[in-house]
Amino acid sequence: MSQKILIVGAGFAGVWGALGAARVLDGAGVRNSDVEITLISPKPELQIRPRLYESEPQRMAAPLLPLLDAVGVKFLEGSVQTIDVHEKSVGVVAADGLKRSLAYDRLLLTSGSKLSRPPVPGLMEHAFSVDCIDDATALDRHFAQLANLPDSPERNTVAVVGCGFTGIEVATELPKRMRALFGPDAAIRVVVIGSQDEIGPDLGPNPRPYVSEAFDSLGVEAVLGSRVVSVDADGVCTESGTRIEARTVIWAGGMRASSLTAQVSSRLDALGRIEVTSDLRVAEAPSVFVAGDVACARSDDDGHYALMSCQHAIVMGQFGGHNVAADLIGVPTLAYRQPFYATCLDLGDWGAVYSEGWDRQIKLTHAEGKARKQLINTQWIYPPAPNRTEALAAGNPLPSGS
Incomplete structure (x- = not known):
């Protein structure tokens, strides 16, 4: 019987997590029949959430099935309602409304965040x-x-x-x-x-x-x-x-992490994110890894923590996907590190302001900043083409040549 890796959520961390996990198995020569990766999400698409302030938001989604097929990752259309870390299972409500339970050997939780809506009247x-x-x-x-x-x-x-x-x-x-x-x-x-x-x-x-x-x-x-x-x-x-x-x-x-975090760990930060180990593992549930907006993860050696952003979610997803597969097949896991940090803030017809570093040193403004923002929004944050070689390479958490 094949071993099973489940990935919960098809946001930036989940998509790049699937690519990272598939890359590890491919590099180790593990067959799909021996280890099965399944991505679970309500829709087979990546919503390009950072662009939803723009007009025509209905266009801001990238289809996932061709990409997942290219790397041998299965897709289950449904919503995860429960996670039992003791039984190593998740409860899913499928698109047809039927409830089912899925067992896992390793789980990567990337269920993201939602807008915080306090009890303000109206x-x-x-x-x-x-x-x-x-x-x-x-x-x-x-x-x-x-x-x-x-x-x-x-x-x-x-x-x-x-x-x-x-x-x-x-x-x-x-x-x-x-x-x-x-x-x-x-x-x-x-x-x-x-x-x-x-x-x-x-x-x-x-x-x-x-x-x-x-x-x-x-x-x-x-x-x-x-x-x-x-x-x-x-x-x-x-x-x-x-x-x-x-x-x-x-x-x-403001944002709040997915409520599924509370079913996995009691160690949550003020935003509801799980405090993870250096390799993005849940200390209380060693078979569970966490990435993206649900992870409270230290990003460098200077005390900075990843933010709820696609910039951090993509790289965390690569590390989380690598580690969830590596841990299953007995390959060493990697410590998540993302020392480079940049901010690009769109300011409408004025342009944009692009800065680098946690102290946000200004590098580009006005039209030059806008050009960088458009490059980020229309190219850099989109998934790779559904080409197996290109897609597996996109799952690499380490710089080229490492």
Whole structure:
């Protein structure tokens, strides 16, 4: 009977994890009939989540079946509901609604993250988001419906709740999107609301002047220092008493790791991520490895930890996939390390700002930054072509020649 590797989640970490695992087995000459890799996800596609602030979000998905077929990875369409680390099994609700239990010899958990939605009155009923393709498409439909309404300040106003990375990218993209729908002369108003005292609190001081410059150039406003306490069909209210009338409210208030993490480990960080060993293993469940947004993983020797980003998820996936297969066949695992870190923040028609290092040293801005962002968004974060040689090479966690 073949041994089984299950990979839960087809985000960036899961896709590159599948390639990494297949690469190890291929290099060791292990047949598919001896070790079976199965990727489990609700849809056989990779949602290009970093692009969902753009228009036409329904286009932001890459099909996975040809790629998985090329490397001999099976795909199961369904949602994992339970994980039993003692019995080494997962409970899956398949696409047809049937429930089944799958056993594993090794598990790679890459179930990702979701937008954090606190119990703010009216948030669930009235706020939009760009958390997944369905959410972003619903926002697109909403804008199209607004375009059929009479011109008014409320129709032309969007309140973006959240002043972090996602909130900034959404807000700076909106003036262009809204004028394309409402007309070039429409009096567009975009307001970013944040409980912090400054825009992009996690970005550090270096990119912030460029963000401010872009806001000024695009006419984006910022209301800071007070959290949103209610959302309704006509706007939002903040704790300080500020009221913003807006027919569109977009929630961009931070991320939370998949709730499956709590079924695997009791050692979770403030974001719900599992604290893993250096090779991305769960100490309490040695047959389970974790990568991507569900992993609290140290990325270098200077005390930095991976962020919830595709940049870290792809590399963690490569290491996680390598290690889950290597551990099964008795090959040494690798310590996850990703010392290079870069940030590229899209700022709409102003351009983009690209920085390197955890201290975010500015390298490119304006049009040059935008060109780098477009390269990242349209090429670098997409899966490889469904060619076996190219796909297996993409699963290599180590630099070429290592």
